[in-house]
Structure formats: C-alpha cells, structure tokens
Amino acid sequence: MGNFVKPQVHLVGFTEVHEPGLHGYLKATNQLGFWDTYLAARNDGLTGGEALCSVYAKLCYKSLVLGTNANVVKVRDIETNLRSCHETGHGSVFEHCSLNFIVTNCSRVYTHEQVRHRAAPPHGNADALDNDQSGDGVAYAQTSGRYCRLDNIDLVWSDVLDPVKDLWRNKLGHIEDLVYLTECRLGLRKPPNNGLTYPDKSIADDLCLDYSREDPQHAQYRWVPDDSFNFEKRKIITSAIRRIAPNGQSNEIGMTLNIRALRHVVQVRTARFAETEIRDIYNQVYGIVNEKFRTIFHGARTRDHEGLLEVYGMRQQPYDLDPHDPRCLEVWTTSELQREIDARATLQA
Numbered sequence: 001m002g003n004f005v006k007p008q009v010h011l012v013g014f015t016e017v018h019e020p021g022l023h024g025y026l027k028a029t030n031q032l033g034f035w036d037t038y039l040a041a042r043n044d045g046l047t048g049g050e051a052l053c054s055v056y057a058k059l060c061y062k063s064l065v066l067g068t069n070a071n072v073v074k075v076r077d078i079e080t081n082l083r084s085c086h087e088t089g090h091g092s093v094f095e096h097c098s099l100n101f102i103v104t105n106c107s108r109v110y111t112h113e114q115v116r117h118r119a120a121p122p123h124g125n126a127d128a129l130d131n132d133q134s135g136d137g138v139a140y141a142q143t144s145g146r147y148c149r150l151d152n153i154d155l156v157w158s159d160v161l162d163p164v165k166d167l168w169r170n171k172l173g174h175i176e177d178l179v180y181l182t183e184c185r186l187g188l189r190k191p192p193n194n195g196l197t198y199p200d201k202s203i204a205d206d207l208c209l210d211y212s213r214e215d216p217q218h219a220q221y222r223w224v225p226d227d228s229f230n231f232e233k234r235k236i237i238t239s240a241i242r243r244i245a246p247n248g249q250s251n252e253i254g255m256t257l258n259i260r261a262l263r264h265v266v267q268v269r270t271a272r273f274a275e276t277e278i279r280d281i282y283n284q285v286y287g288i289v290n291e292k293f294r295t296i297f298h299g300a301r302t303r304d305h306e307g308l309l310e311v312y313g314m315r316q317q318p319y320d321l322d323p324h325d326p327r328c329l330e331v332w333t334t335s336e337l338q339r340e341i342d343a344r345a346t347l348q349a
C-alpha cells in the first residue's frame with residue numbers, strides 16, 4: 001500500500017537577466033549609466049528577475065538614467081523603485097518576472113483549487129498603466145491521470161483525520177486492489193513470468209479476483225504489467241480506471257507564476273478561509289520566495305492562524321487602500337471595517 005504524505009514545494013527556476021543583452025540595449029540607447037545601478041543592486045543581493053521588473057518600470061517613464069525625459073529630475077535605485085511600484089499598485093511591471101515551482105505529494109483536492117488561478121489581476125489606473133498589456137499570470141503542468149498508472153496510491157494526509165487513520169489505511173488498500181483486479185481483467189496485466197504456477201488451478205483461473213495483498217504467498221503470483229498490450233487501449237483503460245482514485249491521491253504539479261499573480265494567490269490562499277493543504281503549500285511558497293527575493297512581498301504583513309501564517313496587506317491595485325490608511329474610514333463598508341478590527345483583535349490576543 002502507498003504512504004500517507006504531506007505536500008512539499010520546490011522553487012526550480014525564475015526569470016533571470018541576459019546581461020549581454022541588457023548591456024547592449026543600454027549602450028545602444030545611451031543609457032549605460034544604468035549599468036552601474038544594475039550591478040549595485042545585484043551586488044546588494046537583488047535577483048535578476050527583480051532587477052528586470054525595475055528595468056521595465058523605468059522604461060515606462062524613461063527614468064533609467066537622467067537626461068532622457070525632462071520630467072524626470074531624479075532617478076531611484078532599483079530597490080527603491082520596486083518598492084515604490086508595489087506601493088503605488090503599478091502591478092503590471094511585475095508580470096515580467098516569473099517563478100517556477102514544483103509541488104510534490106500534493107492532492108487533487110489542492111490542484112483543483114490551484115488551477116482556478118489563471119491570470120494576474122487586471123489593470124486599475126489607466127493613467128499609470130495605459131502602456132501595459134495584460135498577460136497570463138500562471139502556467140501549469142500536472143501528473144497525467146490519463147497516462148500514469150495507479151500502482152500505489154499515496155494519500156495526502158490531513159491531520160483532521162488522524163483519529164481514523166487506521167480505518168483509512170485498511171480501506172485504501174481495497175481501492176488499490178480494485179485497480180489491480182480491473183487491470184488484470186481488462187488485459188493490462190498478465191500472469192507473472194517467474195515460472196511459478198499457482199498451485200490450485202481453480203484459484204489460479206480466478207487469481208486476479210481472489211488476490212489478497214495481505215498474503216505474501218499470493219504476492220509472488222501477482223500479475224505483472226503486460227507491455228505488449230496495445231498502447232492506445234492501455235491509455236484509454238488507465239484513464240478510465242482513475243475514476244476510482246480518491247481526490248486525496250498524491251500527485252505533482254508544476255506551476256509558474258509571475259510576481260503579480262504570486263502576490264495575489266499568496267494572499268487569498270494563506271487566508272484562514274482557504275483549505276489547510278493549500279494554506280500549507282502557500283506558507284511554504286511564501287517562506288521560500290521571501291528568503292530569496294526580498295522585494296516580492298513588499299507590504300506584506302503576517303499573522304498566525306491555527307499554526308499557519310496568514311499573509312495580508314499587500315497592495316494589489318492602485319485603488320487598493322492599505323488597511324492602516326485613515327481613508328479606509330471613509331471608503332470601507334462597516335463589515336470591512338469590522339473584519340479589520342476583528343483581525344487586529346486576534347493579532348493582539
């Protein structure tokens with residue numbers, strides 16, 4: 001039988017600067033002064049992806065260096081520029097850098113929720129953002145249930161079910177048996193070619209029906225995958241069998257999110273209203289990203305809720321108000337204000 005598992009997040013890639021190309025662009029446009037700004041930011045620990053977002057932000061206003069736009073009287077270093085973009089809600093520049101993750105040992109409960117995230121939030125302030133184009137914020141690749149066989153069903157465990165773990169361990173084996181027996185009957189498996197013949201012919205004929213996973217005697221007679229079986233049919237049957245697989249079946253999802261989408265998804269999926277598994281996953285995402293990219297979660301506040309962080313307070317749009325901005329009193333509804341009061345009370349408790 002498979003194992004009870006917990007999800008794990010891996011950061012496997014992120015957007016980087018092609019330095020000869022950036023240098024070539026700066027040289028060709030007489031903005032080489034920015035190269036030192038760029039090197040200073042990198043030496044100070046900013047990633048290429050973050051620096052790239054600043055390049056695009058500064059490109060909007062011709063503010064890479066002084067002297068290209070008479071309206072610009074001072075130029076900011078990259079980190080100040082990035083933080084200012086987050087504070088003003090100039091979110092579209094953050095669509096230029098994406099982070100690539102693989103989440104392992106995650107359930108289809110989680111992946112169903114994850115794939116609802118499609119895009120970065122839309123543009124808000126036409127003045128600031130009229131030269132930006134909307135783009136897709138998230139890309140996915142997930143274990144194929146159509147192609148991958150269900151030999152072992154690892155189950156992504158929820159601690160809520162701890163009191164009945166023994167029951168689940170037992171019954172899950174029955175699901176695996178059902179998969180096995182179906183594969184035997186429909187031709188995806190054949191008798192083992194280990195020279196062993198089942199001692200009792202009457203049981204042998206029916207072996208695939210009587211197979212008992214508990215009995216080591218039977219295990220050696222276990223039917224093996226029949227590679228000669230027509231590939232297309234194998235795929236069709238594998239796909240059909242997955243109907244028996246539980247939502248909690250462990251699988252993997254690869255996902256790529258741009259920074260803008262990431263900030264949005266981290267906030268909604270670490271919130272206390274989200275399901276525990278996705279909260280756990282986005283706690284991991286938050287920790288991993290925060291360690292490597294110090295500007296990405298600019299403005300974020302965190303508080304504990306039932307052992308996991310809730311990340312909140314990041315400005316997503318030019319029209320979003322920071323909860324500490326006194327204008328909230330004028331703009332927010334009574335229930336929005338009450339929610340904030342409750343949240344602060346929880347924090348102080």
Ligand SMILES: Cc1cc2nc3c(=O)[nH]c(=O)nc-3n(C[C@H](O)[C@H](O)[C@H](O)COP(=O)(O)OP(=O)(O)OC[C@H]3O[C@@H](n4cnc5c(N)ncnc54)[C@H](O)[C@@H]3O)c2cc1C
Pocket residue numbers: 116117118119120121122264265268269273274275
């Ligand atoms: C706690 C919780 C409970 C949930 N419960 C349910 C449920 O019971 N049933 C259910 O079906 N779903 C449920 N969902 C899923 C939810 O409805 C969304 O589908 C999911 O959170 C995706 O987020 P998003 O809409 O912000 O989209 P994202 O793709 O993450 O997009 C981000 C933002 O971009 C903008 N955007 C994206 N696409 C468009 C578009 N096509 N048009 C206009 N603007 C766009 C929106 O501003 C959106 O907020 C739940 C989500 C959470 C967090």
